[in-house]
């Protein structure tokens with residue numbers, strides 16, 4: 482694993498699906514680029530999750546983040562992908578909806594996939610998932626954006642406010658994958674959550690004319706006989722019959 486780039490601002494990046502974004506679908510060394518945004522309430526462990534994924538390390542304290550972008554390479558199904566991970570500032574819920582500023586919206590639009598995080602020790606962070614998921618989908622109208630729901634801080638069971646089972650139910654209702662993780666104690670869950678997203682994006686990005694598809698479309702179809710052919714065959718059959726009759 483290698484950190485290639487660190488701390489760019491999301492304003493520099495075009496929205497996914499735009500012409501400019503299509504041009505930058507390739508990362509360093511011409512690798513396929515997968516852009517992932519990590520969103521959720523404040524204090525749920527977004528920065529910890531991103532840093533754990535990038536460095537395999539858990540560092541106890543982080544500065545409140547203002548939206549850093551990191552890049553690393555991963556192997557997915559035999560292909561090396563360049564992944565950009567965008568950490569985002571914490572979201573708060575108000576009576577009349579979520580507090581998503583333009584910076585956050587730009588980041589969500591930019592992303593090919595989103596990790597939505599809540600903490601099992603913070604019921605409020607769980608409560609805003611439904612609205613947040615809806616908001617994410619609205620910013621990607623017309624496409625099915627790959628999303629993974631992550632329930633963090635699984636090591637803090639003694640102060641849990643949300644049963645992880647609820648997270649699983651919510652994820653299946655929203656149609657996304659679910660991972661219960663402890664960023665502080667377990668790297669595998671974190672890795673798997675990002676890995677499954679990369680796979681989904683990779684399958685989505687696969688151009689329609691993939692080698693497999695092209696191969697199937699090249700299989701020669703049986704020719705249906707045209708009228709000329711039918712006439713010729715009919716004549717042949719007729720003359721054979723005539724020959725048989727005359728020889729009797």
Ligand SMILES: Nc1nc2c(ncn2[C@@H]2O[C@H](COP(=O)(O)OP(=O)(O)OP(=O)(O)O)[C@@H](O)[C@H]2O)c(=O)[nH]1
Nearest residue numbers: 523524525526527528529541546571634663664665
């Ligand atoms: N016990 C435990 N603590 C965690 C875990 N993940 C994160 N934390 C702690 O939770 C606190 C908040 O983590 P951050 O990564 O800063 O959370 P954030 O969501 O980025 O917060 P904002 O930047 O305010 O949006 C820190 O003190 C972390 O050390 C975990 O899995 N277990």
